[in-house]
Amino acid sequence: MIGLVAGLFFTIQFFIPHQEVRQLYADGLRWLIVVATFAIVLALGSLITRHTRKVQRQEKGWGYSMVTLVALLGMAIAGFSTGTRPGTLFNKLFLHVQAPMQSTMFGILAFYIASAAYRAFRARSKEATLLLLAAFLLMLSAVSFISYYIPYVTTVSEWLLMVPNLAAQRGILFGVFLGTLATSIKIILGIERGWMGGGK
Amino acid sequence: MKDLFIKLAKIDRRYIFLLIAVAVILPFLMPLNFPTRATSHTKSVFDIIETIPPENNPILISFEYGPSTMPECHPMAYAILRHAFARRVRVIGITLSADAAGLGEEALQRIAKEYDRKYGRDYVFLGFKPGVTAVMLSIGEDLKRTFPRDFYGKPTSEIPMLDSVHNYTQIPLVVPLTGSATATFWLVYAGARYHARVADGVTAVIAAELYPYIQTKQLAGLLAGLKGASEYEHLIYRAGYTKTKGQASRGMDALSIMHLVIIAFIILGNIGFFLSRRAPRKGDQA
Amino acid sequence: MIPMDTVWTWIAALLTLAIFSFLYKDNPFYKFAEHLFVGVSAAYTLVILYYNSFVPNLIVPLFREHNYWFIIPGLLGLLFFARFIPKLGFLILFPIAFTIGGYAGLSIGPGLQARLLKQLQGSMLHPADFADPGLLINKLIVLVGILGTMLYFYFSKEHKGILKVATNIGIWFIMVGFGAAFGYTVMARASLLIGRVQFLLTDWLHLIR
Numbered sequence: 001m002i003g004l005v006a007g008l009f010f011t012i013q014f015f016i017p018h019q020e021v022r023q024l025y026a027d028g029l030r031w032l033i034v035v036a037t038f039a040i041v042l043a044l045g046s047l048i049t050r051h052t053r054k055v056q057r058q059e060k061g062w063g064y065s066m067v068t069l070v071a072l073l074g075m076a077i078a079g080f081s082t083g084t085r086p087g088t089l090f091n092k093l094f095l096h097v098q099a100p101m102q103s104t105m106f107g108i109l110a111f112y113i114a115s116a117a118y119r120a121f122r123a124r125s126k127e128a129t130l131l132l133l134a135a136f137l138l139m140l141s142a143v144s145f146i147s148y149y150i151p152y153v154t155t156v157s158e159w160l161l162m163v164p165n166l167a168a169q170r171g172i173l174f175g176v177f178l179g180t181l182a183t184s185i186k187i188i189l190g191i192e193r194g195w196m197g198g199g200k
Numbered sequence: 201m202k203d204l205f206i207k208l209a210k211i212d213r214r215y216i217f218l219l220i221a222v223a224v225i226l227p228f229l230m231p232l233n234f235p236t237r238a239t240s241h242t243k244s245v246f247d248i249i250e251t252i253p254p255e256n257n258p259i260l261i262s263f264e265y266g267p268s269t270m271p272e273c274h275p276m277a278y279a280i281l282r283h284a285f286a287r288r289v290r291v292i293g294i295t296l297s298a299d300a301a302g303l304g305e306e307a308l309q310r311i312a313k314e315y316d317r318k319y320g321r322d323y324v325f326l327g328f329k330p331g332v333t334a335v336m337l338s339i340g341e342d343l344k345r346t347f348p349r350d351f352y353g354k355p356t357s358e359i360p361m362l363d364s365v366h367n368y369t370q371i372p373l374v375v376p377l378t379g380s381a382t383a384t385f386w387l388v389y390a391g392a393r394y395h396a397r398v399a400d401g402v403t404a405v406i407a408a409e410l411y412p413y414i415q416t417k418q419l420a421g422l423l424a425g426l427k428g429a430s431e432y433e434h435l436i437y438r439a440g441y442t443k444t445k446g447q448a449s450r451g452m453d454a455l456s457i458m459h460l461v462i463i464a465f466i467i468l469g470n471i472g473f474f475l476s477r478r479a480p481r482k483g484d485q486a
Numbered sequence: 487m488i489p490m491d492t493v494w495t496w497i498a499a500l501l502t503l504a505i506f507s508f509l510y511k512d513n514p515f516y517k518f519a520e521h522l523f524v525g526v527s528a529a530y531t532l533v534i535l536y537y538n539s540f541v542p543n544l545i546v547p548l549f550r551e552h553n554y555w556f557i558i559p560g561l562l563g564l565l566f567f568a569r570f571i572p573k574l575g576f577l578i579l580f581p582i583a584f585t586i587g588g589y590a591g592l593s594i595g596p597g598l599q600a601r602l603l604k605q606l607q608g609s610m611l612h613p614a615d616f617a618d619p620g621l622l623i624n625k626l627i628v629l630v631g632i633l634g635t636m637l638y639f640y641f642s643k644e645h646k647g648i649l650k651v652a653t654n655i656g657i658w659f660i661m662v663g664f665g666a667a668f669g670y671t672v673m674a675r676a677s678l679l680i681g682r683v684q685f686l687l688t689d690w691l692h693l694i695r
Binding site: 002003004005006007008009010011014015027028030031032033034035036037038039040041042044045047048049061064065067068069070071072073074075076079080083084090092093094095096097098099100101102103104105106107108109110111113117127128130131132133134135136137138139142159160161162163164165166167168169170171172173174175177178180181183184185187188 | 518529592664679
Binding site: 014022025026029030032033036037040084085086091094095098099100101102103105106107110111113114115117118119121122123124132136139140142143144145146147148151154158161162165166169170173 | 213216217219220221224232234235236237239240266267268269270271298299301302303305306309329330331334335337338341342345346351352393408409411412414415427430452453455456458459460461462463465466468469470473
């Protein structure tokens, strides 16, 4: 019922420009923001529970779970005691501990993509060859001196992006949106209840 | 020759990693200074900010990238902020991702200092708010109600620069800097509902998906990846808004060489593949 | 006395190298760095949420502005934690229903306008397009591509005859789209690596300015 009321209200309000409805809608949005905050806190609670359990039961790798919990506690204490402004311990830990590690974790993907390109990217069929050629052209256009001295490469890759790629992306976009629309309506009307965890 | 290619195809991947590392490190130690040409989508963003009157309505920059997408989006943030502050265009900074709060603040403070811009008069940072689409829609109703306080706890009703800013109507351009689907959410929620003008700065991964929106002019401009960032740096450098080219331009040499290495890998791999597929000749049979 | 900035830079550099060490093989330094990252980033999110969302959107409206309607979302949010009490676990469905129903409703109107109608409008041929042969050809190609792509994902009928021809055309367009996506993905991942190398060579080793 809550889902139905919330869903119907937020759907219908889009078509009603009346001031009272707009006010209700603005308040409703702030409510959504508040509830979303708690959802994120819940996720963090689950993380703490899992690692605490691992340490309590001294399961394999519990030492690393201890590292996680100590790091979490330390960062939280730094944040709540010193605040989040630049120059605070919290800010320094973010810039010099979290940010470098997070960037590096994604940075190593470059090595794996190169390895995958060498070992697996094969023109086994006409379609695969087409994929390869499109990728090839786009990567060439990303090479500064080639796109500068051979403008034709940029022209062709721009055409590739604005015509065939656009067609494919738009076709997929239509399909995805229509599916999302159907699912949203089913959720609001209570036909789709998978989010409830398997119950009727 | 055929055996060599087949052997190369089975090489330990750590040698490939080593080659990639060399391809990235060398251009930094021996700069090649490759020239850059800006694409039309990048130029569109530049042209829009060029037409915004100084010390008037502010642009809204939404920092939605974390450390994982920082190398592409942070140089974009620097370049756009340099352009805005050099022209005395006001800036409102927000973030819809918790990771980005520290990065957005760092970018604003650093570039504002370069151009001697004052907080509260020339720029403001409203901080992080969860809810993504709810926040985008809420700004369309009332910016100050969505962000009752700025990142530092000061009531937004007391910030001089926000006196005349109520919603998207007073914001000539929204620039989300993001590596996620929020790039399209701004077009859908802020653009469609409140007719906000949106120009995205995105990581290269999602750039290809945005071309349908460029064609329908729902997206006013696009900065795609590190290349897009370096193109924008090139534009503001040429216009005299900055004396040095930025971080992205320095990285373009390494990006170009790395692309060439990967292209070479793909060609080599496919040569080996085709050679190993060729049927053995009659004379080869024992 | 070593300046604190240098200490912080060394911490960042050593943690970066610990993560990179995974390229050789999995090792205790990498595992330590990985678990440290999980803890630090979880606490970062919590602190930022508290100062930037919880305080201005719940504490201030309730206790400073005396807007007691905000008790409702506050209580709804607290119901998320019913998950940890086995007998009351079902209560979590209320805030989930509100969030899912709300966001589902929010997406319909703007989505119809921006993702469907505007995109349909952009796909259609306009009389003015016929004046420019280049533009007309491109728009016709786009139209054929969109239809082919959508038909490729239509599985209610077997792909044979004229439908097979259309879906084959769709596959070509999809392959070009995926090729473009791959090309851009290579650029994206390479950029991330370049960012880290730039940090190590500039800020840590001072080999470049």
